[in-house]
Amino acid sequence: MPEITEWRDRIWRYRLIGTKCKSCGSTYYPPRNGKCFRCGGETEEVELPRRGKLLSYTIVYQAPTLYKHSSPYIVGYIELSNGTRLFAMLTDIEPGEVRVGMELEATLRRLYTYGDSGHIVYGVKFRPVVE
Template identity: 55%
Template structure:
C-alpha cells in the first residue's frame, strides 16, 4: 500500500472530523463528502460536520485481515447510522466481537488507522466505540 503526505492532508476533513456534505438544493446530508449530490444530482453542496453518536445497522467480524492491519485482528467493521440519519462505515474499537449487536449505540473517537513503517506516515481516522454515557 502506498500513501502520500499530500493525500493524508487533503482527506483530513472526513477522516478526522467526520465531515460530510449537505446538498444546497435538496438538503440531504451524506457521508463520505462528495462535490455533487448523489441523490438529486445538484453540483452545489457544502461541508457539514456530522453528529458523533449513532447506532450499528450492520457489522462484520473480519478474521482474514489485510496486510498492515493484522495486529487488529479480528477487525470489526460496522455500518453506523448517526443521530441525524446519515450512515458511516468505520471500524469499531475497544469492544469484543461477541459484545457487538445490531442497534448497539456507539460514538466516534479519533484513532491511529494505518502506519507506513516505524518511521513513516501515520494515518489517523474516526473509529467507533460503545457509547460510555
C-alpha cells in the same frame, strides 16, 4: 507517496466532516465533491453528529496488510443521529460483544502506520457510548 494522499484526507477522517445537499438535504460521508448523488443539487461541507446506532456489521479476520495488527476487527454500518449512514471501524469492543442497534459514538484512533516512513494515520472509529 501514499502518505500525501492520507494527508489530504485528514480533516474528514479526523472530524466526521461530510457533505450536505443544499437542495434535498441528503448527507454523505465520506464527503462527495460536486453534485448530490440523489437530486443533482449543490453540496456543502458539514460537521456530522458524533453519535449513532449500529445497523449491521462484519468481522474481518483476513485483514489487508496495513490493518493486520488490528485483526480481528469489526466494521460497522452506522446510522448517525441525523440519518447519515456510513461505514467505519469499531473499537473498544470485542467480536462477542457487538449487537445490532447498539449506541455508538465517534472517537479518534490510529488506523495504521506506514512501515518504511513510520507515518501514523489517525482517523475516526466508533465505540460503544460512554456516559
